[in-house]
Amino acid sequence: MVFRSALAILVAAALSGCGSGVDDLSLPPTILVTLRGHVDVTRVQAAAGGHPLNAALVWGADPSPLYQLYALCLKYASNADLQPACPDPFGFVPSQIEATTRVNADGSFDLPLIHLPDARVCVGTAPPLVAWGSLVVAADTDGSGTFDFFAPRKQGEYGRTPPTLADRVVAASFWSLQKPEQRVGYLEGTWNEAILGLFYPLPGCPTPRAGFSVLTAPGMTVDVSQGNLTPKPLPGTCTDEVATETVEATPLSGPDGRAFACRQVQDRLRVSQPPMTRPGINPVTGKPEKNSPEANDKQACLDATTLALISPGDCPTVQLYPLKGCGDQLSCQTPEWDLTKHVPVWWPCH
Amino acid sequence: MPGRVASAALLLATLVALPARARDASARTTLEGFVWNTSPVALQTGLVTGGGAEMRRLFGSQGLFFGAELALGQSEEATNDWVLDDLDGLASVEVGLERTFGVGTLRASFSLGTLAVEQLGQRAQFDRLKAAGLHGLTRNAASIGPYAAVDLGAAIAFAGAWTFFVQLGPAFTVQKVAGQERSRWLLTSGLGVGRGF
Numbered sequence: 261m262v263f264r265s266a267l268a269i270l271v272a273a274a275l276s277g278c279g280s281g282v283d284d285l286s287l288p289p290t291i292l293v294t295l296r297g298h299v300d301v302t303r304v305q306a307a308a309g310g311h312p313l314n315a316a317l318v319w320g321a322d323p324s325p326l327y328q329l330y331a332l333c334l335k336y337a338s339n340a341d342l343q344p345a346c347p348d349p350f351g352f353v354p355s356q357i358e359a360t361t362r363v364n365a366d367g368s369f370d371l372p373l374i375h376l377p378d379a380r381v382c383v384g385t386a387p388p389l390v391a392w393g394s395l396v397v398a399a400d401t402d403g404s405g406t407f408d409f410f411a412p413r414k415q416g417e418y419g420r421t422p423p424t425l426a427d428r429v430v431a432a433s434f435w436s437l438q439k440p441e442q443r444v445g446y447l448e449g450t451w452n453e454a455i456l457g458l459f460y461p462l463p464g465c466p467t468p469r470a471g472f473s474v475l476t477a478p479g480m481t482v483d484v485s486q487g488n489l490t491p492k493p494l495p496g497t498c499t500d501e502v503a504t505e506t507v508e509a510t511p512l513s514g515p516d517g518r519a520f521a522c523r524q525v526q527d528r529l530r531v532s533q534p535p536m537t538r539p540g541i542n543p544v545t546g547k548p549e550k551n552s553p554e555a556n557d558k559q560a561c562l563d564a565t566t567l568a569l570i571s572p573g574d575c576p577t578v579q580l581y582p583l584k585g586c587g588d589q590l591s592c593q594t595p596e597w598d599l600t601k602h603v604p605v606w607w608p609c610h
Numbered sequence: 611m612p613g614r615v616a617s618a619a620l621l622l623a624t625l626v627a628l629p630a631r632a633r634d635a636s637a638r639t640t641l642e643g644f645v646w647n648t649s650p651v652a653l654q655t656g657l658v659t660g661g662g663a664e665m666r667r668l669f670g671s672q673g674l675f676f677g678a679e680l681a682l683g684q685s686e687e688a689t690n691d692w693v694l695d696d697l698d699g700l701a702s703v704e705v706g707l708e709r710t711f712g713v714g715t716l717r718a719s720f721s722l723g724t725l726a727v728e729q730l731g732q733r734a735q736f737d738r739l740k741a742a743g744l745h746g747l748t749r750n751a752a753s754i755g756p757y758a759a760v761d762l763g764a765a766i767a768f769a770g771a772w773t774f775f776v777q778l779g780p781a782f783t784v785q786k787v788a789g790q791e792r793s794r795w796l797l798t799s800g801l802g803v804g805r806g807f
Contacts, residue, residue: 279726279727279751279752279753279754279755279786280751280752280753280786281751281752281753281785281786281787281788281789281790282651282652282696282727282729282751282752282753282785282786282787283652283694283729283731283749283751283787283788284652284653284654284787284788285653285654285655285687285689285694286788287689287691287692287694287731287788288691289690289691289692289733290691290733290746292739292744293744374691376735376738376739376742386738387738387741389738446742447742448738448741448742449741469743470741470742470743471742471743471744472742472744
């Protein structure tokens, strides 16, 4: 009797498939948050030159790889040849492009996020971790249909060759610590000022909320001249809103937009021993060598013992030749080379 | 984990069987425990691993038997966005024939039953997302559908009433996968021990 009942139940279940249904490996990701952005289209039309506008969330990088270049630019602030290669030390350094979309005709755009920021754009222990992002609008000047800071490198180009800009950055919600900004924040865990506070600091602002949020800040200033490096907030109000608040991308001038994109190139200063023959020049013929990136560089004597070769192009890079120094370091206690008493024949600085 | 438990049970059963009495050819009822493997219903690249139990009873003298089987298994696969953990449960009844050759037995059976799949989904980077206070990070789903299988098996007697067996065969089920009723062909296998009474 029991066996028959069990059999009846099994047969009934077998014949009447039910359940909500399971998923296979094509299961799409859920959207973690949808960021809403806006740009004043009338103010960026001229810069866009009729090209369609793309928007992206761009997470910010740790700017420390640029510190040596900042220091060099500060040391030789009066050198006009060097300054075009100098990034804004208070500038947002773009890194990972997380989500992109086309900007609507009215300037609005939505960016659904399905992934957390990569570890390479987060600062902190795990947790707390923080990442800061900027909503960036760029004109699709390369016609690729996608948001690209730089064009792909051509065959034969190598590391020293400066990259060529692709799309034209025309607006960003966060581009300099010294300007009013709206940034996208991602905080994992509980805010810890000692660990997280120096990464794109927000002086005078409330503690960011956990998860994704939108922070509005008036910007900050640092009075370097008096040796006090403590950041001070500019007049204005800081707010920390939920991530669905609309973020306004501020129109940028052409040079500011170019400088914004170029800060993504962090390998912009190289320090090496001066060669015995002039870089980029064939020692036999005395003519520029073909395919040598140094052949077209601008030569700038920073002082009698320091030569800089500054590459032309969208994002100038600096090749520094100190007569005494260490590889890839601006200063060192024990120099790896000292040519001050054996100056190369071609050395142009006196 | 269920696979490890089943393997341990199999080992234990084998050790218990060693001192058992001589083979009992008059046994009419057999209880079996086995490690169960089958291809997954929804997670294409995985493998369901688990264990099961079966009771069979001989009717007449021609080797005809009827039986009932329960099996549980688990498989896990991950994409960039999800970790999907499927728990499969099988309940079936079977009819079959067996022939004994000395200490060996060959058998063929046809099973009909139901296969239930419970799926637990968890977003990749779950701990980070949770630490960020985000929600909607898990999902549960289930599907129950008919199940039919043909199994071919071989058993060898040892230590009296105990047998060691392997079985293999195709199975067919219909389940609701990704929002649609889908028929699936599966390959199932079993490896275990049995005892006659």
